[in-house]
Structure formats: structure tokens, C-alpha cells
Amino acid sequence: MDVAWKYQLPxxxxxxxxxxxxxxxxxxxxxxxxxxxxQKVWDGAAxxxxxxxxxxxxxxxxxxxxxxAFPGREGATVKVNTYTHDEHGISAEDPETTVKMQDKWARxxxxxxxxxxxxxxxxxxxxxxxxxxVVTWGSPTGAMREVGELIGVRVVQPVVLxxxxxxxxxxxxxxxxxxxxxxxxxxxxxxxxxxxxxLNADVGILRYDGRPYxxxxxxxQVEKALA
Amino acid sequence: xxxxxxxxxxxxxAILGTSAKNTWxxxxxxxxxxxALKPVxxxxxxxxxxxxxxxxxxxIGCHGKIMDYVGVxxxxxxxxxxxxxxxxxxxxxxRLKVIVNVGDGSGLAExxxxxxxxxxxxxxxxxxxxxxxxxxxxxxxxxxxxxxxYKGRSTPYGSLEEPFNPLELLHxxxxxxLARGYSHGIPLLKRLYKEAILHPGFSVVDTLQVCVTxxxxxxxxxxxxxxxxxxxxxxxxxxxxxxxEWDYRSDGPVALGTLSVRERPVYGEQFxxxxxxxxxxxxxxxxxxxxxx
Numbered sequence: 001m002d003v004a005w006k007y008q009l010p011x012x013x014x015x016x017x018x019x020x021x022x023x024x025x026x027x028x029x030x031x032x033x034x035x036x037x038x039q040k041v042w043d044g045a046a047x048x049x050x051x052x053x054x055x056x057x058x059x060x061x062x063x064x065x066x067x068x069a070f071p072g073r074e075g076a077t078v079k080v081n082t083y084t085h086d087e088h089g090i091s092a093e094d095p096e097t098t099v100k101m102q103d104k105w106a107r108x109x110x111x112x113x114x115x116x117x118x119x120x121x122x123x124x125x126x127x128x129x130x131x132x133x134v135v136t137w138g139s140p141t142g143a144m145r146e147v148g149e150l151i152g153v154r155v156v157q158p159v160v161l162x163x164x165x166x167x168x169x170x171x172x173x174x175x176x177x178x179x180x181x182x183x184x185x186x187x188x189x190x191x192x193x194x195x196x197x198x199l200n201a202d203v204g205i206l207r208y209d210g211r212p213y214x215x216x217x218x219x220x221q222v223e224k225a226l227a
Numbered sequence: 228x229x230x231x232x233x234x235x236x237x238x239x240x241a242i243l244g245t246s247a248k249n250t251w252x253x254x255x256x257x258x259x260x261x262x263a264l265k266p267v268x269x270x271x272x273x274x275x276x277x278x279x280x281x282x283x284x285x286x287i288g289c290h291g292k293i294m295d296y297v298g299v300x301x302x303x304x305x306x307x308x309x310x311x312x313x314x315x316x317x318x319x320x321x322r323l324k325v326i327v328n329v330g331d332g333s334g335l336a337e338x339x340x341x342x343x344x345x346x347x348x349x350x351x352x353x354x355x356x357x358x359x360x361x362x363x364x365x366x367x368x369x370x371x372x373x374x375x376x377y378k379g380r381s382t383p384y385g386s387l388e389e390p391f392n393p394l395e396l397l398h399x400x401x402x403x404x405l406a407r408g409y410s411h412g413i414p415l416l417k418r419l420y421k422e423a424i425l426h427p428g429f430s431v432v433d434t435l436q437v438c439v440t441x442x443x444x445x446x447x448x449x450x451x452x453x454x455x456x457x458x459x460x461x462x463x464x465x466x467x468x469x470x471x472e473w474d475y476r477s478d479g480p481v482a483l484g485t486l487s488v489r490e491r492p493v494y495g496e497q498f499x500x501x502x503x504x505x506x507x508x509x510x511x512x513x514x515x516x517x518x519x520x
Contacts, residue, residue, distance in 0.1 A: 041516050070512060071282045071300035072320055079294070081303045090247045090295050 002037040003119075007065055007112045014161070016184065018139035018212045035119070042067040044075060057081075057089040058101070064108025113163040121165035122172045126155035132226045133173055135201065136182040137161070137190055143213045144182055147222055150215070161190070166197040178202050180225040182218075243269060243278075247295035256410030256436035260328070260357060261293055263408075263416035267424065268299065271324070281324050284313040286338075288330035289364045289438075290357035307337025314341075314350045318495055320508050321351070324424060331358040332370040335393050339371075342431075346402035348494040349428045355420065356431060359438040360390065367441035374476050379441065390475045397431055398470055398487055404430035405470065405487040409452050410437050411445060415483060422485060428493050435481070448481065455484035463489075 004011035042055060055076035059066040066087075069076040079089025084101060086092045092101075126134075126148020133154040136144050141157050148155035156172045158165055173179060181191040181201040186208040191201050203225045207213065213221075243265055251257050272278050281299040285291040287306040294301035304312040313327045329335075334342055334356050342354060360372040361379065368381035369388065377386040394405050404426040408416040416434065423430035435452075437444050451473075459465050466487035473481045 071316070072279055072323055072508065074279060076279060077298060078300045080301065082305065083303060088246070089301070090245055
């Protein structure tokens with residue numbers, strides 16, 4: 001949430017029915033507090049004058065993030081525009097403004113990726129030293145963690161898929177001789193994303209019959225895939 | 228802000244303008260909407276509404292350009308979703324005056340479900356429909372209010388479909404204020420827009436807004452429109468009869484004015500019954516900002 005607010009972006013949280021219908025116990029006090037990110041909020045210092053409105057919704061900045069204000073804020077005219085626009089939120093069609101704003105989006109994308117890289121985006125479970133690795137995401141992760149501990153396999157779980165955490169994922173897989181990607185879909189979506197970033201898995205474990213994995217069942221599949 | 232620091236607040240008129248160049252076609256009916264809405268907003272500001280508390284919401288279409296031409300808060304929503312965005316904005320901060328501009332395309336085709344549900348809930352927002360019976364921005368396709376026989380880019384042999392009566396549909400859905408205006412009549416539009424904005428609950432002004440380029444109806448409308456006199460919009464039977472008088476396809480007389488007014492609970496006011504205390508929005512915003520910084 002902090003990241004979404006800081007970069008003023010919609011964040012999409014992927015889930016599935018297994019996770020949504022599932023319940024687990026945990027000790028609330030043992031959940032480590034998340035780091036708080038500083039936010040860029042309009043300081044309200046400037047005033048409207050002859051040169052134009054003081055608040056500039058899409059002010060050009062180094063990291064592409066413009067200070068935030070909501071409608072109702074004293075002195076602010078907040079113009080939110082989904083068409084290509086200038087700094088004030090007025091629609092624009094001239095090539096110079098279009099390029100300038102596209103470059104601003106790109107800077108924001110880079111700043112976002114850099115910030116995310118300072119946070120933990122990839123979890124490692126099971127036996128972190130094992131040369132046999134299973135990369136997985138979403139609902140099979142719980143069963144896979146148990147399997148990893150049972151048979152001594154490295155379990156790698158990216159928790160951010162875009163911007164793709166390529167550096168952290170590569171690091172988590174260092175020393176892996178054989179990599180399987182376990183996914184609950186028929187096309188190998190994560191394996192495809194990994195390929196785009198030069199991470200080629202050896203084998204996919206795909207399940208798409210609408211049923212979740214149990215530990216015994218999954219263990220047999222993993223042993224077969226990593227053999 | 229300025230007053231507190233001993234400086235006079237800039238005259239609202241000076242800041243309701245923007246740097247944008249107007250790109251509507253010469254003769255476009257949207258000029259009438261703009262030239263009626265701006266004085267209404269200035270009037271509200273003169274009567275004590277903060278300029279910062281006005282939000283115009285619109286989406287895709289020639290109507291949407293109005294956001295560039297008025298110096299107040301604006302939110303450019305996805306095609307057809309402006310009523311849903313506006314309802315959210317109003318619920319988040321009930322102090323805001325939220326005015327939506329839609330075309331008959333975006334408001335009554337892509338966004339039909341949103342406008343019906345806003346009417347059903349009686350959300351306290353105003354919707355101005357720029358109703359020209361054609362998709363003008365995309366240069367002349369048939370839309371929900373296009374009559375049969377219309378030849379345009381998407382219907383080269385003439386449209387086969389009948390338009391529906393949007394006011395009748397909205398009346399059934401529960402809209403608590405319904406009016407019809409015409410882009411050839413700014414004084415009436417001003418009265419209707421102001422009434423609609425001040426009406427507590429969901430209000431719609433269907434504005435027969437002529438697209439001179441792709442569907443010029445000025446002559447046809449001039450022959451048929453008349454202003455309501457002696458009509459009681461609070462009388463359900465009279466209201467429904469006047470709403471049904473013109474079905475948006477025949478040549479019958481077209482009534483202009485306030486068609487229907489109902490008193491209904493406003494969506495959001497009932498939240499108090501669930502133990503939600505009235506929120507000091509300014510203080511709450513300051514708190515949110517402080518937690519974010």
C-alpha cells in the first residue's frame with residue numbers, strides 16, 4: 001500500500017480461490033512491522049497568482065512522482081486527466097509535451113523498480129543451499145514449503161511479479177543445478193516471465209484441474225520433475 | 228488561504244478560466260453547456276461555496292473537453308465510468324459539489340449501469356447529459372439516442388435501432404430530479420443546472436445538445452420544443468406524463484424544464500445509522516497527509 005501511495009499507482013494484488021477460502025492461524029505480535037516509505041504530499045506553500053494555479057498535479061520531478069493533493073484542499077485545483085496532458089492536467093496533443101510526459105512516466109517506472117529492489121520481493125524457503133530449486137507463486141506455496149523441508153529442496157517465491165524482480169530472483173537461484181517452476185495454470189505464466197529476463201527453468205510443474213495440491217501429491221510431482 | 232494572510236482572494240472569474248484552447252467545432256452545442264455551467268458555478272462561489280469544493284467529472288467524448296475549460300477540480304474518468312467515479316468522490320468527501328458531464332454515448336451506453344445505480348441509490352451528484360444522439364468525437368457513429376435511419380460511419384445504410392427514453396428509464400430507476408434543456412436556450416440551462424446542483428439527491432439534466440457537424444437537429448428541435456408552464460414536477464402522475472410525452476424518436480412536442488422532483492433519502496446520509504460519526508473532512512485529510520509524510 002505504501003508503495004502504491006508513494007508512486008500514485010494502482011496496485012493489483014493477485015489472488016485465487018484457494019487463498020481466499022483458506023484460513024490460517026498466526027501470532028499477530030510476531031508479524032514484523034513493514035518499513036514506512038516517505039510520501040510526496042503537496043506542501044501547500046505556493047499560492048495562485050497571475051502565472052497560473054499554484055498546485056500542479058503533474059509537476060515535473062526527478063523521480064516522476066508529483067506531489068499529491070486531493071480536491072477540497074485550500075488553494076489547489078486538482079485536475080486529474082487520463083488523456084495525454086501537461087503539468088497542470090490540461091489535455092495536450094503537441095509532440096513536445098507528449099514526449100516530456102512519456103519520459104516522466106518512464107522515470108517513475110525506473111524509480112519504482114529501484115525502490116522495490118530495496119524491499120524483499122523474493123522469499124526463499126526449504127533448504128536454501130540445495131542445488132534443486134522449485135520456483136512457485138500463489139496458492140501452492142504453502143504445500144511447497146512443506147515439501148521443500150521434507151525432501152530438502154530450495155523453494156523460491158517471488159511476491160512481486162511486475163516490475164519483475166529479476167535481480168533478486170537470479171540471486172535466490174544462484175547455485176541451482178536444476179530449476180522447476182510450479183504453477184497453477186496451463187501455460188506456465190511465471191516461467192514465461194522468467195524467460196523474458198534470461199532465467200530459463202528446466203521443467204514446469206503445471207496443475208490446472210481446479211484442485212489445490214496436498215503435500216503428498218505435490219511431493220511425488222516435485223521428485224519426478226527434479227529427478 | 229489568501230484571506231487569512233491579508234491578501235484578497237483572486238476573483239473566481241479570473242481563475243475559472245484555464246490555459247486550454249477550445250477545440251469544439253464552431254456552432255457546437257457544448258458551448259451552451261459551458262456558457263451556462265460556468266456562471267452557475269461562479270454564482271455558487273459568490274454565494275459561499277469554496278471553489279476548491281467543486282469537482283467536475285467527465286470521461287471520453289466531446290463533452291469531456293469541458294474539463295479543460297473550467298478552472299476547478301476535474302477528474303477525467305474511463306469511458307462510461309464518470310458517474311461511478313463521481314459517486315466515489317462524493318462518498319469520500321460529502322462536502323464536495325460533484326457535477327458529472329457525460330454524452331449520451333458514454334453516459335447511456337458504456338455507463339448505463341452506473342447512471343441507473345446512482346439513480347437507484349440517490350447519490351447526491353448532478354449529471355449533465357450532452358445528448359446529441361451521435362458519437363461526435365469519433366466522427367459520427369450511431370449511439371443509444373440515435374434514431375433509426377441515421378447514416379453514419381458505423382451505419383452506412385442507416386441505423387436499424389430505436390432510441391430509448393433516458394428520462395423514463397432514470398425515473399423508473401429512482402432519480403429524484405429530472406429535467407430537460409436545450410443548447411439553444413442558455414437562460415433555461417442556467418436555471419436547470421443550478422436547480423439540479425442544489426437538489427439534494429441524484430439529479431439529471433438531459434441537455435439536447437446539438438452536434439452541428441454530425442447530426443444537426445437545430446431546425447427540428449426549434450419547431451418542437453416548448454417550455455413547461457403550470458407543470459408540477461412533484462406530482463408523480465404529471466411528472467411521468469411529461470417524461471413520456473416525447474419518446475425521443477417521434478416528431479411530437481418536446482417539453483423543456485423541470486420534469487420530475489422527488490424527495491428521497493440521500494445515499495450516504497443513512498450511514499450515520501450504522502454508528503459512523505460525522506467526519507471532519509479537513510481534519511481527517513490532515514491526519515491522512517501526516518501519516519503519509
